[in-house]
Amino acid sequence: MRQKSNTSIFYNIDWVTVFLYLILIIMGWMNIYSAVYNEDHNAITDMSQKYGKQMLWIGSSLLLALIILIIDENFYTAFAYFIFGAFLLANIAVPFLGREVKGSRSWFRFGDFGIQPAEFMKFAANLALAKFLSNQNIKIADYKNTFITLLIIGIPLIIIKVLQDETGLAIVFVAFIFSLYREGLSVNYLLLGFLAIVLFVLALLINNMYLFIIIATLCTVAFLFVKRNRKNLFLIATAGLIACSMVKGTSTVYEHMEPHQKVRIDVLLGRGTVNLKKEGYNVNQAKIAIGSGGFWGKGYLDGTQTKYDFVPEQDTDFIFCTVGEEWGFVGSSLVIILELFLIIRIVFMSERQRSPFSRIYGYGVASILFFHLTINVGMTIGLAPVIGIPLPFFSYGGSSLWSFTILLFIFIKLDSHRLQILR
Amino acid sequence: MNQLSDRKYIIIGVFILVGLAYISRLFYIQVINDSYKLDARNQAFRYKTEFPNRGYIYDRNNKLLVYNEAAYDLMVLPKEIKNIDTTDLCQLLGITKEDFLKKMKKATQSPNSPRKESIFEKQLSPTDYASLQERLYRFPGFWVQSRTLRKYPQKIAAHMLGYIGEADKEMTEKDPYYNEGDYIGISGVEKTYEKALRGKKGMHIIMKDVNNRDMGSYMNGMYDTLAIPGKPLKSTLDADLQLYGEKLMQNKIGSVVAIDPQTGEVLALITSPSYDPNLLVGRERAKNFAKLYLDTIAVPLFNRATMASYPPGSTFKLVMALIGQQEGVLTxxxxxxxxxxxxxxxxxxxCHNHSSPLALYDAIGHSCNSYFSYVFKSIIENKKYHDTYKAYQAWRDIALSFNIGRKTGSDLANELRGNIPSIAYYDKVFGKGSWHASTVISLGIGQNELLVTPLQNANIVAIIANKGWYYTPHIIKAIGNNENDTTLARFKVKHYTMITDTAIYGNVIRGMSDAVQSGTAAALKIDGIDFCAKTGTAENPHGKDHSVFVAFAPKGNPRIAIAVLVENAGFGAAWAGPIASLMMEKYLTGKIKRPDLEKRMFDGDLIHNVKPSPPKKKTR
Incomplete structure (x- = not known):
């Protein structure tokens, strides 16, 4: 094996990934400029405007990336649990120590700038998860290990949801299901999860009584086609019962949701009459902005729907609308393709790791990015419920950009030492 | 472990699947589905229409006939009305609160809607506008759109000029250029030359933000269009002659058409009773229109000059004389x-009392009915054909070539064809083969089923004056100062009748001259001007005969051909003759040397049952 002969911090790093990262943040910056364009302060470096601030965030992110590349790769394995614990504490502390901003208790404020520790929980949890699952004695299929895995994912989720009331930031942790699946999680869990989602949607759209009848019919039909023994009968009966209880559970879950969440689900599913001026406003405006872009878009800085505030949050969660309106189908597809290209590249990079830690971490990165992309773009085009999470590298915001940068560059650092097995 | 690494394919598959689903969805909402683009335009743009100035209309001597006056429509977009002081607005507009509510209801209900702009108050006067303008900012959702109203300084030629109205749904469907409420020419020149007069609307695209504030023009006005003003029209009309003729025709029912035979230009086109064209403009339009429309006795909206067809009576004998000579049965x-x-x-x-037998000139001069019945008979029983049908067809074809029995092709809106009965028609009435010259003998003296409009009658005289040719009569000689505009090209084509021998016309002209010198029109001589004329008394099955008179002058170098018809006025020389004579004098000399005759015509009232003073000399 070759010794580390080259001591450059850029040695062996994956430049394609870095290049994609740079393209995306620069595109993001340009779109933020257009989304909040202010004629009186039209320099993209104007610090009083969000695009000026974003430049600061980009600069500091690049610095962070550099620092990550300088730090010894073994630091991340060694301190994985410590980092996890530290950020867990920060997240528990923020509702009590942080200043309340617009009803949100998830921010540490430093003058004009704010930091959201929940954003950093993602890479911390990813490190911890990688550390735990890469232990050679661990088999995910063991119930005990499954339980611990669920804790690593579930504790941050619950803390962020319950203490900080940040649904978007919390729900991201569900994304780790892809990592777990890759590491051997039984397909049954995924199918169960998938079934749950399908039944949840169906239960809201169709009369539950019909749904029960359909499930019963499907079970009977299934039974006719398999070998008729006691085991199969038991299996099918169980599946049917689980399905029925899921349907029954849906209404309970739905009833216990907060009104605005109910509404978002209703909007997505087109249940009842959606008032486009109230609950349906955001999604409708997002769709109008994107749809009006047409094939080629209206041209940079020439969007009307986003620039003139028809679309809410057009610089953060709804940044994709600016892309869709000004760059059209061509531009918005390109953004999706670039993001996906980065994500899939990360998957391939993960697979080339010799160390399980690096691989599991890499899958975590891909999962988190994919989840953000799916939800963020999905909500603007009416394919996903409105959940306030940013578009990776695009949306305005220091915390999210820092968090994604750290998340990605730790992996780039790990990847640059992919030939080492031991972690 | 190896098996687990295969799971990457599933994971990548899911990623790509979601990506494809999203891109397809984007393709649908961005490329296929247009409704989002429409929504975006509706909420982010305000389309401000810029109405061009409608073209002015001048007479042949550049006297202004029609111009525009500014008017202001108060527009409303109900959904944008916020916290306005209704009482204040009502006061400014001089309307009651009930009016206001009624108007608001109209603006919000179908076919309007709260999201659609509509006219709240039509045609504010400049003074009302001035006081409203200052305070308009206090009434969000209201704004003023400037429009133009037609004005007629001369108050003449109402029928010929026509009027404009608001485009209705049917019109907007037929021509998408128009939106409901846009002004469009409904009749007369306003209709015929609508495209030239209207110009082209301009469109200003103004961006709005979510609070409906103006954010400037879209893409620096790249998609804006400028309004192109309508083109001015120069009419062939002589405003002085028109005005004079209208005065002569006042209190009479009938029509006068005067044509310059050398050019086909219509010099005067008078229909009486007429109305002040200014009545059909502005806020009182509907009221005035109804009043004119409901006047079933005078029917002032009816354009007799082109839309009334009368039996030509004796004036048709001129055509008979021409055809007879052409067919070789008359010298x-x-x-x-x-x-x-x-x-x-x-x-x-x-017939009436005169010496007998007469030759052609005297027969024309004295308008002998018997003579032209013989002429007609000789044409139909022409040995050359040996067949009534063939002979009749030949007669009819020649008559048609005088631009009668069909639309003249002029630029006057709503022209009638008139009628020269076809063989098929008489076959239907009398049965095939069972009619001959005697059956329809009165065609020879311009009666029977013959129908000619005053315009056509004037054109016949112009043809005779020209000895066989004419230009299609027209009322506009230049569009946008361009006399060679392609729309006018058809008026520059010389048309010939089927009778090309000028000697034939010379004989008829001589007869017409005799009529003035010693015949039926002898009382109507104009000092210093030789003119040729033919009187007519058109039998009217519904009442007293119509007084008809056709003439051209001067005899040597014809500059005006005129046809006058006064309904229920008896002999041609009684009313129609003097009017024609006075108008020719006025046009050719610019003054009138016969004030008595003029006064009698001015004062003559044939509508209100005032007995007119009888003409001094009984003539025909």
């Missing part, structure tokens, strides 16, 4: 008997 020396009527049919059609 100036041909003489026919008159026994106070047409002898072969027992004195029918009847």
């Amino acid at each position: 100036p020396e041909t003489r026919y008997q008159c026994v106070g009527g047409y002898p072969p049919l027992g004195g029918h059609p009847k």
Whole structure:
């Protein structure tokens, strides 16, 4: 094996990934400029405007990336649990120590700038998860290990949801299901999860009584086609019962949701009459902005729907609308393709790791990015419920950009030492 | 472990699947589905229409006939009305609160809607506008759109000029250029030359933000269009002559058409009773229109000059004389008997008292009915054909070539065809083969089923004056100062009748000259001007005969051909003749040397049952 002969911090790093990262943040910056364009302060470096601030965030992110590349790769394995614990504490502390901003208790404020520790929980949890699952004695299929895995994912989720009331930031942790699946999680869990989602949607759209009848019919039909023994009968009966209880559970879950969440689900599913001026406003405006872009878009800085505030949050969660309106189908597809290209590249990079830690971490990165992309773009085009999470590298915001940068560059650092097995 | 690494394919598959689903969805909402683009335009743009100035209309001497005056429509977009002081607005507009509520209801209900702009108050006067303008900012959702109203300084030629109205749904469907409420030419020149007069609307695209504030023009006005003003029209009309004719025709029912035979330009086109064209403009339009429309006795909206067709009566004898010569059955020396009527049919059609037999010139000069019945008979029983049908067809074809029995092709809106009965028609009435010259003998003296509009009648005279050719009569000679505009090209084509021998016309002209020198029009001589004329008394089955008169002047170098018809006024020389004579004098000399005759015509009232003073000399 070759010794580390080259001591450059850029040695062996994956430049394609870095290049994609740079393209995306620069595109993001340009779109933020257009989304909040202010004629009186039209320099993209104007610090009083969000695009000026974003430049600061980009600069500091690049610095962070550099620092990550300088730090010894073994630091991340060694301190994985410590980092996890530290950020867990920060997240528990923020509702009590942080200043309340617009009803949100998830921010540490430093003058004009704010930091959201929940954003950093993602890479911390990813490190911890990688550390735990890469232990050679661990088999995910063991119930005990499954339980611990669920804790690593579930504790941050619950803390962020319950203490900080940040649904978007919390729900991201569900994304780790892809990592777990890759590491051997039984397909049954995924199918169960998938079934749950399908039944949840169906239960809201169709009369539950019909749904029960359909499930019963499907079970009977299934039974006719398999070998008729006691085991199969038991299996099918169980599946049917689980399905029925899921349907029954849906209404309970739905009833216990907060009104605005109910509404978002209703909007997505087109249940009842959606008032486009109230609950349906955001999604409708997002769709109008994107749809009006047409094939080629209206041209940079020439969007009307986003620039003139028809679309809410057009610089953060709804940044994709600016892309869709000004760059059209061509531009918005390109953004999706670039993001996906980065994500899939990360998957391939993960697979080339010799160390399980690096691989599991890499899958975590891909999962988190994919989840953000799916939800963020999905909500603007009416394919996903409105959940306030940013578009990776695009949306305005220091915390999210820092968090994604750290998340990605730790992996780039790990990847640059992919030939080492031991972690 | 190896098996687990295969799971990457599933994971990547899911990623790509979601990506494809999203891109397809984007393709649908961005490329396929247009509704989002429409929504975006509706909420982010305000389309401000810029109405161009409608073209002015001038007479042949550049006297202004029609111009525009600014008017202001108060527009409303109900959904944008916020916290306005209704009482204040009502006061400014001079309306009651109930009016306001009624108007608001109209603006919000179908076919309008709260999201659609509509006119709240039409055509504010400049003074009302001035006081409103200052305070308009206090009424969000309201704004003022400037429009133009037609004004007629001369108050003449109402029928010829026509009027404009608001485009209705049917019109907007037929031509998408128009939106409901846009002004469009409805009749007359306003209709015929609508495209030239209207110009082209401009469109200003103004961006709005979510609070409906103006954010400037979209893409620096790249998609804006400028309004192109309408083109001015130069009419062939002589405003002075028109005005004079209208005065002569006041209190009479009828029509006068004067044409410059050398160019086909219509010099005067008078329909009486007429109305002040200013009545059909502005806020009172509907009221005035209804009043004119409901006047079923005078029917002032009816354009007699082109839309009324009358039996031409004796003036048609001119055409008979021409056709007879053309067909070789008539020479100036041909003489026919008159026994106070047409002898072969027992004195029918009847004639009046004159010496007998007469030759052609005198027959024209004295308008002998018997003579032209013979002429007609000789044409139909022409040996050259040996066949009534063929002979009749030949007669009819020649008559048609005088631009009668069909639309003249002029630029006057809503022209009638008139009628020269076809063979098929008489076959239907009398049965195939069972009619001949005697059956329809009164065609020879311009009666029977013959119908001619005053415009066509004037054109016949112009043809005779020109000895066989004419330009299609027209009322506009230049569009946008361009006399060679392609729309006018058809008026520059010389048309010839089927009679090309000028000597034939010379004989008829001589007869017409005789009519003035010693015949039926002898009382109407104009000092210093030789003119040619033919009187007519058109039998009217519904009442007293119509007084008809056709003439052209001067005899040597015709500059005006005129046809006058006064309904229920009796002999041609009684009313129609003097009016024609006075108008020719006015046009050619610019002054009138016969104030008595002029006064009698001005004062003559044939509508209100005032007995007019009888003409001094009984003429025909």
